[in-house]
Amino acid sequence: MATELQSPPQRRPPVQLSGNVTTAVLVATAAADDGGPAAALPWDGGTLLERLLQQVGQLGLEGIHVVTRPQFEEALRPVAERGGAIVHVCAGPSEDLAAIADMAEGATGGFVVALADAVVDLGALEGLLASPGIATGVLGTGIGGGGTFGMRGRLARGRLVSASSAYHSVSAPRMSFLGVLKVAAADTPTFAEAAAELRDLLDDGLPEGWSKELEHKTEQWRMALGRAVLKAERRAARDDLEAAGRARDELPPMEPEEFARRKRELARSLPPADEAELALRRAAAEQDVVSLLLVGLVRRGVHMGNSGIRGFFYSRPLSRAATAEAAESMAEHDEEKVRLKSAVKGADGFFTTFFVSTWSRYVARWAARIGLSPNQVTVFALCVGIAAGTAFATGERAGYIAGAVLLYLSFVFDCVDGQLARYTRRYSKFGAYLDSVFDRAKEYVAFAGLAIGASTSEVWVLAAAMLTLQTLRHSFDFSYGATDRQAIAETPQPPVAQAPDDALGRARMKSRDTLEPNLGLLDRAASAAELREAAEDDESDSKETERAVPRSLPRRILASWRVLDRIPGLIWLKKMAAFPIGERFAVTCVTAALFTPRTTFTVLLAWGAFALLYTSTGRTLRTLAKWRSLPR
Amino acid sequence: MSTAPGIAIGDRLARAPRTTLETYRDDGPLARLLGATVGRRVPVPPLPLALIGLAGLLAVIAAEGDGASNGTLAAVIAWFVVWAGISSGRPHTDRSAWALPGAVRVGEYASLIWIGSTVGESASAGAFALIAVLAFRHYDLVYRGRFQGKPPAAWLDVVLGGWDGRLILVTLLLAADALPAALFVLAAVLAVVLVTESVASWARHSAAPVSIYEDEEDEGD
Numbered sequence: 001m002a003t004e005l006q007s008p009p010q011r012r013p014p015v016q017l018s019g020n021v022t023t024a025v026l027v028a029t030a031a032a033d034d035g036g037p038a039a040a041l042p043w044d045g046g047t048l049l050e051r052l053l054q055q056v057g058q059l060g061l062e063g064i065h066v067v068t069r070p071q072f073e074e075a076l077r078p079v080a081e082r083g084g085a086i087v088h089v090c091a092g093p094s095e096d097l098a099a100i101a102d103m104a105e106g107a108t109g110g111f112v113v114a115l116a117d118a119v120v121d122l123g124a125l126e127g128l129l130a131s132p133g134i135a136t137g138v139l140g141t142g143i144g145g146g147g148t149f150g151m152r153g154r155l156a157r158g159r160l161v162s163a164s165s166a167y168h169s170v171s172a173p174r175m176s177f178l179g180v181l182k183v184a185a186a187d188t189p190t191f192a193e194a195a196a197e198l199r200d201l202l203d204d205g206l207p208e209g210w211s212k213e214l215e216h217k218t219e220q221w222r223m224a225l226g227r228a229v230l231k232a233e234r235r236a237a238r239d240d241l242e243a244a245g246r247a248r249d250e251l252p253p254m255e256p257e258e259f260a261r262r263k264r265e266l267a268r269s270l271p272p273a274d275e276a277e278l279a280l281r282r283a284a285a286e287q288d289v290v291s292l293l294l295v296g297l298v299r300r301g302v303h304m305g306n307s308g309i310r311g312f313f314y315s316r317p318l319s320r321a322a323t324a325e326a327a328e329s330m331a332e333h334d335e336e337k338v339r340l341k342s343a344v345k346g347a348d349g350f351f352t353t354f355f356v357s358t359w360s361r362y363v364a365r366w367a368a369r370i371g372l373s374p375n376q377v378t379v380f381a382l383c384v385g386i387a388a389g390t391a392f393a394t395g396e397r398a399g400y401i402a403g404a405v406l407l408y409l410s411f412v413f414d415c416v417d418g419q420l421a422r423y424t425r426r427y428s429k430f431g432a433y434l435d436s437v438f439d440r441a442k443e444y445v446a447f448a449g450l451a452i453g454a455s456t457s458e459v460w461v462l463a464a465a466m467l468t469l470q471t472l473r474h475s476f477d478f479s480y481g482a483t484d485r486q487a488i489a490e491t492p493q494p495p496v497a498q499a500p501d502d503a504l505g506r507a508r509m510k511s512r513d514t515l516e517p518n519l520g521l522l523d524r525a526a527s528a529a530e531l532r533e534a535a536e537d538d539e540s541d542s543k544e545t546e547r548a549v550p551r552s553l554p555r556r557i558l559a560s561w562r563v564l565d566r567i568p569g570l571i572w573l574k575k576m577a578a579f580p581i582g583e584r585f586a587v588t589c590v591t592a593a594l595f596t597p598r599t600t601f602t603v604l605l606a607w608g609a610f611a612l613l614y615t616s617t618g619r620t621l622r623t624l625a626k627w628r629s630l631p632r
Numbered sequence: 633m634s635t636a637p638g639i640a641i642g643d644r645l646a647r648a649p650r651t652t653l654e655t656y657r658d659d660g661p662l663a664r665l666l667g668a669t670v671g672r673r674v675p676v677p678p679l680p681l682a683l684i685g686l687a688g689l690l691a692v693i694a695a696e697g698d699g700a701s702n703g704t705l706a707a708v709i710a711w712f713v714v715w716a717g718i719s720s721g722r723p724h725t726d727r728s729a730w731a732l733p734g735a736v737r738v739g740e741y742a743s744l745i746w747i748g749s750t751v752g753e754s755a756s757a758g759a760f761a762l763i764a765v766l767a768f769r770h771y772d773l774v775y776r777g778r779f780q781g782k783p784p785a786a787w788l789d790v791v792l793g794g795w796d797g798r799l800i801l802v803t804l805l806l807a808a809d810a811l812p813a814a815l816f817v818l819a820a821v822l823a824v825v826l827v828t829e830s831v832a833s834w835a836r837h838s839a840a841p842v843s844i845y846e847d848e849e850d851e852g853d
Contacts (some may be wrong), residue, residue: 433776437771444764447760451760457754461745464741464744464763471737472737475734475770478656478733479652479653479730479734482652482653483730486651
């Protein structure tokens, strides 16, 4: 039919959502700088809320609710109802929570709760909502990515173990929460309980320490703004020098004490624009029940996954000017390109990153265009791997060379299947299983092929030894991970009524008897850590740096080990030392093509043994470090 | 004291492993029996127990190499089975317990390689084949848990004999002069059982997909 021919070729089929999420709750309670709702700020001929409603519709969610304030009702109700949403007009956060608790009570499906005034790429929402590896979880980013006012969180093995709100603090934060929370159907009852508990807490007046935490946050934000102003001043002065044809470093570095003093001075009397922004963000934080619900779930011990933003666009403008700015940077940003790039797994090794993923993603896109499924690619990759093993088994030089090429290609296709699954969001548990099992199968088929090719008893022993070494290394990986996750799951969470997240948080908050933060950050003398950072701050444009405090000897060794990551290139060397899959395939291919199977196994065994020693040392240190910190 | 100890032991053998690490160990009935009877009376964490067994095994392999007599071989493997078996009865909850499944694995695979090389000829290839099939079993224990949310069927623990049962079986086959052929036959039989069970489980599973967590920065490439 002609109409079929005219349909856009790039149209994606709707993704399948995981966790049986059926309902969306959009929280439109923050005010913009003009006093109206931030969700009604203009975007692309419509409003932010319209954009989000359209995205939620594309994701195929059945029930859509918009929670808003009486003064925003007039501006938002028509838009919301046009988008098929039910509008809940609530006087304040406690009523918001009551409404959400009512929706969740007895509901059979899962929920997605989002700030209605954020601009997010659809790809980022899909990443959170469609991934079967995340049941209940959040959209998150690195600590700097959340900006000055982002709510922080802490991850352990990829799991969110502490979250913050206007009234809750996080110790040793490592990520920022981007205002989108997904609750799988299985956790809906807990979600309803958390909402009801938070509603009661707000109804009874804020619990002890909550308003003080908000004051503390405001002081921190004020200080961060002061620091930004000072850094901008210094940068401008250096720009002037450069413009005058002089060297930038002619401006002498500031003494750390002076830097800290000046920062406080600026923080106390911020420029009016910053002052207005601070007031706006503080007010928005007080209305933000999404963060509160997140803290409620985390404190109830719900397993909270984290879906990284991975280069997709996110912004929460809150003013007309900021919206225009966001629209400008979004215009420069190519969502399709990011989608392809984000399909590449984050933590790959050196060889995979530089010799495979550089072009495998285009193969993945091509596979998507001709409609191949990830599982088809997985099976094809295994076939190529078996062909490689067969070529090795000939024992001829030509066979070794052909086998090397085939093995490399099979590894490329092996990366393609996962990238294709992430790119097209066609995930399946069975596909992931098949991929994992076939990965191992290919590697071991290559070993068998090489041993057949060499056809001596001695090489069979070497091949079996390499098989043993590799399965042992995997066994340690799996078991160490399982122990770690178990320990994380068993760590008790404090009740949601408590503002700081744990003992460390309480210690940081100084006053030991009240659990409350010590106010007067601006009047207090700079800490040693702040002074250390001041020197760095003056030179660089780096983002907020927040550091953990190492203690015991094993912890200190581990911390200094992590510091080495800042040396460019060293992080790749560290990854290579662990002998990841890409390096193993590369070694097999190169040595098989050039030398004999005996050489291949000797190199594999030597590097593998080194890697075993290297990773086990790190884990033993970590085991000791945790032992020391266990009793409290 | 004597109130039906048979029932208590029976209960322990029948119960599925309690923790992930116990599942990963792949103990058979004999190891569980040793753990239930001796293991629970030994007030020592499990890792040192397994390491005593493994250290003895590896030391003799290094000293004797492929010239070891069948008697030496059988005695040393029995030594490993007893110590590592006893360790299965200790709770795998302390911070060092993550090394246990690996220790058990090395003991099993190294013994098979050793047996293969003492026989010579194609027995080393046979040992490789058997280890490759066992590797499938051991990855399956992990990946099924991760992607299906539950470990492989419990009857496999008995049918496959666990690492302990297989080591004893192969040692007996060695004594009966059935190697190398028996290694290939055993590998083939186990491969058929394992793959069939896995395929059947996925056929049942695909009807009811569930969300299972795979947090990022996961290990195991």
